[in-house]
Amino acid sequence: MVQYxxxxxxxxxxxxxxxxRRGVLERLGHSEASITDLADGFHMTLTGMRKHVRVLEHAxxxxxxxxxxxxxxxxxxxRLEEAAAWIQQYQDLWxxxxxxxDDIVEDLKRQEKTDERKQH
Amino acid sequence: MVQYxxxxxxxxxxxxxxxxRRGVLERLGHSEASITDLADGFHMTLTGMRKHVRVLEHAxxxxxxxxxxxxxxxxxxxRLEEAAAWIQQYQDLWxxxxxxxDDIVEDLKRQEKTDERKQH
DNA sequence: TAGATACTGAACTATATGGTTCAGTATCTG
DNA sequence: CAGATACTGAACCATATAGTTCAGTATCTA
Numbered sequence: 001m002v003q004y005x006x007x008x009x010x011x012x013x014x015x016x017x018x019x020x021r022r023g024v025l026e027r028l029g030h031s032e033a034s035i036t037d038l039a040d041g042f043h044m045t046l047t048g049m050r051k052h053v054r055v056l057e058h059a060x061x062x063x064x065x066x067x068x069x070x071x072x073x074x075x076x077x078x079r080l081e082e083a084a085a086w087i088q089q090y091q092d093l094w095x096x097x098x099x100x101x102d103d104i105v106e107d108l109k110r111q112e113k114t115d116e117r118k119q120h
Numbered sequence: 121m122v123q124y125x126x127x128x129x130x131x132x133x134x135x136x137x138x139x140x141r142r143g144v145l146e147r148l149g150h151s152e153a154s155i156t157d158l159a160d161g162f163h164m165t166l167t168g169m170r171k172h173v174r175v176l177e178h179a180x181x182x183x184x185x186x187x188x189x190x191x192x193x194x195x196x197x198x199r200l201e202e203a204a205a206w207i208q209q210y211q212d213l214w215x216x217x218x219x220x221x222d223d224i225v226e227d228l229k230r231q232e233k234t235d236e237r238k239q240h
Numbered sequence: 241t242a243g244a245t246a247c248t249g250a251a252c253t254a255t256a257t258g259g260t261t262c263a264g265t266a267t268c269t270g
Numbered sequence: 271c272a273g274a275t276a277c278t279g280a281a282c283c284a285t286a287t288a289g290t291t292c293a294g295t296a297t298c299t300a
Contacts, residue, residue, distance in 0.1 A: 006139040006142075009136075009139070009142065010137055010138065010139060013133050013134075013136040013137035014133075014134070014137035014287095016129075016133040016203075016206075016207075017130055017133035017134035017136075017137055018130065018287090018288085019126040019129070019130060020288090022126075022129065022206070025210060026210060029210055034246080034247090035246075035247065036245085036246060036247080044288095044289080045289080045290065045291085046246075046247065046248085047247090047248075047249085047289085047290075047291085048288070048289055048290070050247075050248075051287085051288075051289080052288085055287090066247085068246085068296090068297055068298070069245065069246040069247065069296065069297045069298070070245095070246065070247085070297095071246080071247070080207055080210075083136075083207060084204060084207045084208065086136075086142070087136075087200055087203060087204045087207070088204065090145060090146060090149055090200075134257095138257090138258085140258090154276080154277095155276075155277065156275085156276060156277080164258095164259080165259080165260065165261085166276075166277065166278085167259085167260075167261085167277090167278075167279085168258070168259055168260070170277075170278075171257090171258075171259080172258085175257090186277085188266090188267055188268070188276085189266065189267045189268070189275065189276040189277065190267095190275095190276065190277085191276080191277070
């Protein structure tokens with residue numbers, strides 16, 4: 001199940017690693033759109049845009065529904081929350097480490113001053 | 121400069137899209153490590169690990185320093201903050217949109233009830 | 241029903257990625 | 271100085287990605 005989360009994070013981050021796809025997410029944040037809408041907006045063929053949308057779907061960042069000829073695309077945020085949570089978790093860890101380093105540096109500075117005083 | 125940010129986000133998200141690299145970041149959160157340490161820990165050749173570390177360096181998520189024969193690897197969080205900020209920004213936008221949708225749904229429900237009452 | 245519209249799938253191209261091996265170079269240690 | 275250690279660069283492989291074109295199918299509209 002850890003592997004499963006790994007796979008989902010892989011897919012979510014990989015999907016976010018392309019500026020066109022981030023643009024699509026932004027666009028879909030304002031209103032839903034068809035493949036044609038998106039292809040026009042990003043100056044790309046329908047086929048090309050369909051591929052991007054499929055990547056976003058597999059990453060769980062977008063859901064689509066075909067109504068008649070038209071495929072309606074909408075955003076879904078759950079995977080994005082997972083990605084944000086991953087970053088947040090390690091940021092917290094790393095900040096703790098940086099604070100620890102800061103403390104060490106502070107200690108060293110304090111000790112330097114003490115040593116100076118002793119030498120005078 | 122927007123392009124420049126796009127490139128940095130591309131690199132940061134792409135770097136995060138690999139579970140080995142996320143593992144390396146986690147590992148470096150606890151203490152700094154050499155290429156050999158990391159290669160051993162992730163059962164990979166030195167050359168393979170060096171490539172991952174280079175990707176993390178280019179993404180600004182890791183800094184390295186060569187001292188004698190040994191390359192010391194440390195985490196750096198600034199780019200991660202950028203990635204988190206990007207996600208956060210659009211999450212806010214999307215949540216606003218979801219709330220708007222919720223409101224519409226609520227309105228429809230209320231109207232349904234009113235209609236029911238009228239029909240009785 | 242004819243034509244336009246919206247999408248889909250297959251095939252192809254160019255480039256990137258994740259990994260390897262192998263043959264080095266540079267640095268440390270006894 | 272000799273050998274061990276730590277890394278580096280080139281070359282290679284298999285697979286994935288980002289994009290295209292072209293030839294469909296399915297659905298709407300006049």
